[in-house]
Amino acid sequence: MRETVDECLVLPNYAKIIEDEVQAELLGKDAVIVPNRSMAVYVGYDRIEERLRVPVFGNKKMLRWEERVGGKNYYALLDSAGIRRPRVMRIEEVDGPVILKVQEAMREQERAFIIASDREDLERKIESMRSRNLISEETLRRSVIEELVLGAHFNINYFYSVVRRRLEIVSIDRRIQSNLDGLLHLPARDQLDLRAPVRMIEVGHVPVSLRESLLEEAMEIGERFVDATRRLEPPGIIGPFTLQVMVSPDLKMIVYDVATRIGGGTNAQMGIGGQYSKLFLRKAVSMGRRICIELREALESSALTSVTS
Numbered sequence: 001m002r003e004t005v006d007e008c009l010v011l012p013n014y015a016k017i018i019e020d021e022v023q024a025e026l027l028g029k030d031a032v033i034v035p036n037r038s039m040a041v042y043v044g045y046d047r048i049e050e051r052l053r054v055p056v057f058g059n060k061k062m063l064r065w066e067e068r069v070g071g072k073n074y075y076a077l078l079d080s081a082g083i084r085r086p087r088v089m090r091i092e093e094v095d096g097p098v099i100l101k102v103q104e105a106m107r108e109q110e111r112a113f114i115i116a117s118d119r120e121d122l123e124r125k126i127e128s129m130r131s132r133n134l135i136s137e138e139t140l141r142r143s144v145i146e147e148l149v150l151g152a153h154f155n156i157n158y159f160y161s162v163v164r165r166r167l168e169i170v171s172i173d174r175r176i177q178s179n180l181d182g183l184l185h186l187p188a189r190d191q192l193d194l195r196a197p198v199r200m201i202e203v204g205h206v207p208v209s210l211r212e213s214l215l216e217e218a219m220e221i222g223e224r225f226v227d228a229t230r231r232l233e234p235p236g237i238i239g240p241f242t243l244q245v246m247v248s249p250d251l252k253m254i255v256y257d258v259a260t261r262i263g264g265g266t267n268a269q270m271g272i273g274g275q276y277s278k279l280f281l282r283k284a285v286s287m288g289r290r291i292c293i294e295l296r297e298a299l300e301s302s303a304l305t306s307v308t309s
Contacts, residue, residue, distance in 0.1 A: 014042035018051050026054045032308060034291060035063060035261050055308035057291060058238040062229060062260040068101060068144040072233070074258035081228035083221050083243075084254045086146040094119040094145060100126070102143035105136040112139075113200045115148060128197070149254050151246030154210060157263055157274065158222045159240050159290050162307050163297045167222050169215070170240070170287050171274030176204035207275055217253055218245075229260075238307055239294060240287050262287055 009025070016022055017039070026033070033039075033056045040048070045064040052060070065072045078085045089098070100114040100122060112135055116122035122145070129135045135143075155175065159168045177200040183191055210218060225243060230236030242263035245253045273284025285293070298307045 014038055015044075015047075018043055018047050023053050031055075032057050032295060034058075034288075035060065037066075037259070037261070040064075040066070040261070055304075057295065057308055058240070058261065059229075059233065059235060060309045061233050062237055062241075065229070065233060066258060066260045069142050074260075077225065077228050077232060077258065078255055080232055081221070081224040083224060084252065086149045086254065086256055089145050089147065091119065091122065091145060094122055097148035098122060098145050099148050100143055100145050102135050103139045105133055105139055111200075115198070146256070149246055149248070149256065151248045151254065154208065154245050154247065155205070155263065156210075156218050156222070156243050156245060157240065157287060158225075158242065159287065159294075160226050160237050161294055162238055163294055163301065163303065166280075167219065167226055168280040168290075169218060169222070169276040170285065170290055171276055172208055172210050173205040174208050175202050176206060177201060178203045207272075209275065211247075211251075214247065214251065214253070221245075221253060221255065225258075238309075239291060262291070 007029075009022075011017060011022065017026075017033075031054055033052075033054050035048070035056055035058065040063045043052075048056070048060050048063060064070070065074055065077055067073050068075065075085065075088065086099075094116075095118070097115070097117055100116070102112050102114070104112045112129065114122065114125045114129065116125055126135070126140070130137075130140075153174055155173045156169060157171045157173065159170050160166075161168060179196065179199045179201075181203075183194070183196060183198060186194070221243065225241070226237055237260060240262040242259040243255050244257035244259075245255050247253055273286050273289070275284065277283070277285040277290065281290075281293075294307055295304070298304045
């Protein structure tokens with residue numbers, strides 16, 4: 001019986017993967033890299049696109065579209081796809097509840113969030129986080145303020161198969177965030193008395209199910225998203241991506257975040273498989289195994305270059 005991990009390549013940091021000797025070793029083993037958020041942050045989009053010679057599963061130029069600012073950002077993808085999203089505004093335009101999305105100052109891969117009731121509350125909370133060095137002037141310049149949309153949160157984990165020419169929903173999950181999760185488990189009176197600063201650091205995920213009548217819309221927005229990526233970054237998305245949605249009381253989906261690669265939530269189904277993969281593959285399959293199936297089928301049909309970049 002084979003182990004889950006057959007061989008380890010240990011590096012002092014993620015950025016070392018771009019060095020010639022490391023790439024030579026990976027190429028010698030016919031490796032295929034599956035990119036994640038940490039790789040995008042620590043290696044960098046430019047080096048991944050220009051210097052990485054090891055085949056990457058998927059379209060590696062899609063990675064930078066996950067950002068909220070710059071010429072390539074997920075707002076442009078959602079708008080091109082005609083998918084509903086929260087309104088973005090400048091601080092002087094804030095006239096009600098908002099959420100500020102900003103990178104943490106000390107941990108580049110972590111995104112900080114500030115929820116505020118109005119402009120005055122937002123400015124006060126920004127100054128509080130800045131005084132504690134949680135955010136910086138530099139990260140604030142790259143931050144985005146969105147209207148606060150209330151709804152039920154879901155991470156829909158999709159897979160676009162080039163080999164089978166179809167879109168699949170592999171799994172759906174929710175985030176567990178610290179210290180938010182701990183605060184929400186306290187009675188409301190204690191939450192108010194504590195006045196503890198809320199952090200939303202992703203530490204885990206739990207599988208969930210979506211109301212069946214919403215699955216059609218989930219597939220529809222996923223297909224529109226795939227079509228938009230083909231127009232804006234040919235050949236478009238390949239393999240896994242995640243749309244984080246809120247479902248409003250009128251049962252409409254609003255996408256508030258995007259992952260253009262394998263998401264953290266897909267690991268929640270590693271042992272049991274994605275609950276929705278049964279609809280497409282007739283058995284529960286994790287995202288990691290779904291990627292392996294695609295690579296194997298592409299290899300067997302001499303189409304490996306169509307699923308890598």
